[in-house]
Amino acid sequence: MSVQFVAESKLPMPWGVFRMVGFEDTATGKEHVALVYGEIADGQPVLARLHSECLTGDALFSLRCDCGFQLQEALRRITEEGAGVLLYLRQEGRGIGLLNKIRAYHLQDEGADTVEANERLGFAADMRDYSLCLPMLRYLGVEQVRLMTNNPRKVKALEAAGVQVVERVPLQVGKNRHNEQYLETKMDKLGHMMTDSHFPKT
């Protein structure tokens, strides 16, 4: 994996001032960002989130998914904790890219679920590769994480990449009438560990 540090700066956000660390995957040309808050203590498990890019949810306020809500909640929890890391990974549409995600949304508008839509377009349900996380976390001095996710595949993939996950921290936010079906499919077909009782009442 050829991920290299490129540049870093401060990034003031509504929850606090983060350190923004930019990396380039020299094999693909993809640019990725780590948002770091507080001090990363040597050898201590770090509260962390691997967040896959979702332009529609993260930047355009889409209610079709839970992505934007999870992004904000993860950043909030990191500042509440006093330290942590969020890797913002440019794996739009679970790795199929933005335009293919729009194609998949079109199929979903016509009744397909999120997995069927990917498959009808000739893609696997989830095309993401997490091996780039190891060099990014190593650069930041993170060896062990408490991972905010509902996705057991992320835990397995990160451990397979060489990062120790000492705890999975559930991250259930943003359920609404537009994404209920999407969340159901993630539970039924992608193995996400979610329960209704974990969703805060809105």
Ligand SMILES: Nc1nc2c(ncn2[C@@H]2O[C@H](COP(=O)(O)OP(=O)(O)OP(=O)(O)O)[C@@H](O)[C@H]2O)c(=O)[nH]1
């Ligand atoms: N192909 C496809 N991708 C989607 C759809 N809805 C959201 N996404 C993408 O799914 C990814 C969601 O990423 P995450 O929130 O990091 O991961 P997750 O697998 O849901 O696991 P969590 O850590 O529990 O959130 C992003 O890349 C979104 O762009 C969809 O309907 N189809």
